[in-house]
Amino acid sequence: MNPSQRIFSVLLFLITSVLAACQKNAPPFLSQYEKIDILVQNAMVLDGLGTPARQADVAIVDDKIVFVGKAVFSGDDKINRIIKLIDATGLFLTPGFIDLHSHGDPLKTPEFENFLAMGVTTISLGQDGTSPDIAPLSDWLDEVKIRGIGPNLVMFVGHGTLREQSGIGQAAPASPEGLARMLSSLDETLEYTFGLSTGLEYNPGLYADRNELIALAQVVGKNDRLIMSHMRNEDDDKLEASIAELVAQGEFTRVHIAHLKSVFGKGKQRADEIIQLIIDARARGVEISADSYPYNASYTGISIVFPVWSKTQEQFDLVKTLRREELAEYLRNRVQRRNGPQATLLGSGEFTGKTLADVALEMEMPFEDVLIDIIGPQGANGAYFVMNEQLQSRILQSELVGVSSDGRIDGFHPRGHGTFAKIIEKYVVQENLLTLSEAVRKMTSLPAEILHISDRGIIREGLVADIVLFDPEKVHASATYPDPLQLAEGFHTVIVNGKIARFENRNAQELHGRVLQP
Numbered sequence: 001m002n003p004s005q006r007i008f009s010v011l012l013f014l015i016t017s018v019l020a021a022c023q024k025n026a027p028p029f030l031s032q033y034e035k036i037d038i039l040v041q042n043a044m045v046l047d048g049l050g051t052p053a054r055q056a057d058v059a060i061v062d063d064k065i066v067f068v069g070k071a072v073f074s075g076d077d078k079i080n081r082i083i084k085l086i087d088a089t090g091l092f093l094t095p096g097f098i099d100l101h102s103h104g105d106p107l108k109t110p111e112f113e114n115f116l117a118m119g120v121t122t123i124s125l126g127q128d129g130t131s132p133d134i135a136p137l138s139d140w141l142d143e144v145k146i147r148g149i150g151p152n153l154v155m156f157v158g159h160g161t162l163r164e165q166s167g168i169g170q171a172a173p174a175s176p177e178g179l180a181r182m183l184s185s186l187d188e189t190l191e192y193t194f195g196l197s198t199g200l201e202y203n204p205g206l207y208a209d210r211n212e213l214i215a216l217a218q219v220v221g222k223n224d225r226l227i228m229s230h231m232r233n234e235d236d237d238k239l240e241a242s243i244a245e246l247v248a249q250g251e252f253t254r255v256h257i258a259h260l261k262s263v264f265g266k267g268k269q270r271a272d273e274i275i276q277l278i279i280d281a282r283a284r285g286v287e288i289s290a291d292s293y294p295y296n297a298s299y300t301g302i303s304i305v306f307p308v309w310s311k312t313q314e315q316f317d318l319v320k321t322l323r324r325e326e327l328a329e330y331l332r333n334r335v336q337r338r339n340g341p342q343a344t345l346l347g348s349g350e351f352t353g354k355t356l357a358d359v360a361l362e363m364e365m366p367f368e369d370v371l372i373d374i375i376g377p378q379g380a381n382g383a384y385f386v387m388n389e390q391l392q393s394r395i396l397q398s399e400l401v402g403v404s405s406d407g408r409i410d411g412f413h414p415r416g417h418g419t420f421a422k423i424i425e426k427y428v429v430q431e432n433l434l435t436l437s438e439a440v441r442k443m444t445s446l447p448a449e450i451l452h453i454s455d456r457g458i459i460r461e462g463l464v465a466d467i468v469l470f471d472p473e474k475v476h477a478s479a480t481y482p483d484p485l486q487l488a489e490g491f492h493t494v495i496v497n498g499k500i501a502r503f504e505n506r507n508a509q510e511l512h513g514r515v516l517q518p
């Protein structure tokens with residue numbers, strides 16, 4: 001060995017010894033934690049903010065995301081400290097989806113498998129002016145906490161429910177005493193709920209006048225909460241007025257248009273006009289946003305086609321004989337205008353799965369007589385094919401519009417089981433109307449921002465681990481109008497509060513959701 005060879009071998013020895021020592025003394029991965037509950041490896045991470053995906057590993061400890069990046073760990077770490085290792089090669093990892101408008105009773109169906117199966121980790125209940133008729137509402141929420149719930153719950157208090165509880169009922173206008181009672185109970189309930197929902201197309205919300213709506217908005221604004229509104233009228237020629245009414249409340253608080261749609265409006269240009277109303281209001285400083293679902297049929301009680309003066313059973317019983325001709329004419333015109341009786345698919349009661357046209361044919365009577373003599377305003381729910389595909393798709397594409405299902409586990413409409421899967425399957429994969437990162441933003445960080453949820457909806461160290469893993473090509477909304485209760489498929493893993501809530505199309509035994517605090 002000549003001197004240079006000797007120096008070389010000494011150097012080589014030194015380098016290998018130092019490297020070995022380094023490896024031995026390298027601190028374990030995330031050494032500050034005794035254990036890593038879940039490590040997801042090699043995922044394509046979409047943070048929820050609309051930024052492009054990047055390959056990364058994500059570590060979860062307890063209910064938090066503690067690491068996003070390239071995890072370097074030794075075999076010892078893996079054996080001793082990493083409790084669950086998920087190989088996410090070929091999968092996207094995104095925040096769990098947040099449904100801005102959902103329905104259901106967690107005391108009856110706490111698992112909410114329909115929502116978890118489509119990647120939804122947070123639902124929003126108490127919508128359209130109706131929350132559980134329990135005062136204080138905190139008693140009901142306590143019950144939900146005790147029973148447990150699959151996804152997280154964002155709760156709203158319903159204006160219609162408060163109106164009933166305050167003794168105002170269907171009075172118009174509300175008496176000063178009734179109004180005062182309602183406002184004070186709203187004020188108390190907003191302490192632990194995310195806001196007020198209104199259903200101005202429903203009883204008794206429709207009796208609220210401008211004064212009442214402004215008074216409500218002032219209380220909501222004082223509490224820094226949101227008004228989530230099923231607006232007064234979604235008919236195309238009434239949308240301007242309906243949005244203006246909500247914007248007036250928006251002078252005092254944050255406001256939000258639930259399930260933005262145009263009933264019998266058509267075309268992209270009309271969609272742009274509607275979105276422009278929101279843009280204009282925002283330019284004036286009003287904090288207004290909206291959500292929408294990816295279907296062209298709405299779903300609600302059949303009373304939606306009845307006139308204001310015959311929506312309740314009492315009103316209906318009264319006018320059924322007294323104003324029968326007038327009622328029949330109203331129903332005839334209204335249903336025809338809503339694309340006719342063949343566009344009304346009954347979803348509850350004995351005629352489930354049949355259209356109003358089918359029933360009329362079967363009974364050999366005009367459809368308006370079926371509505372009056374057989375069904376009545378409280379007699380059924382229905383899906384109504386009243387929307388235009390181009391218009392609704394355009395609305396969904398707007399960056400101001402988040403995604404909602406407006407669905408329920410037992411509703412005879414595919415949106416309750418399909419919405420979030422359909423956004424990915426149809427809007428992203430099949431039709432390229434949205435990029436995956438934009439679609440995910442609309443289902444995660446945007447709703448979190450609208451609801452003022454600051455610790456979820458984004459993949460970031462320190463935030464709560466509500467996470468979904470999926471291959472977009474495999475996501476499938478199985479629910480259809482004839483068969484609406486089919487669970488969505490293709491979501492590999494759904495994590496709620498750091499726990500695996502659903503894996504390979506099966507729910508976990510335990511319920512991992514929480515009642516969220518505003």
Ligand SMILES: [Zn+2]
Nearest residue numbers: 128230258259
């Ligand atoms: Zn609604």
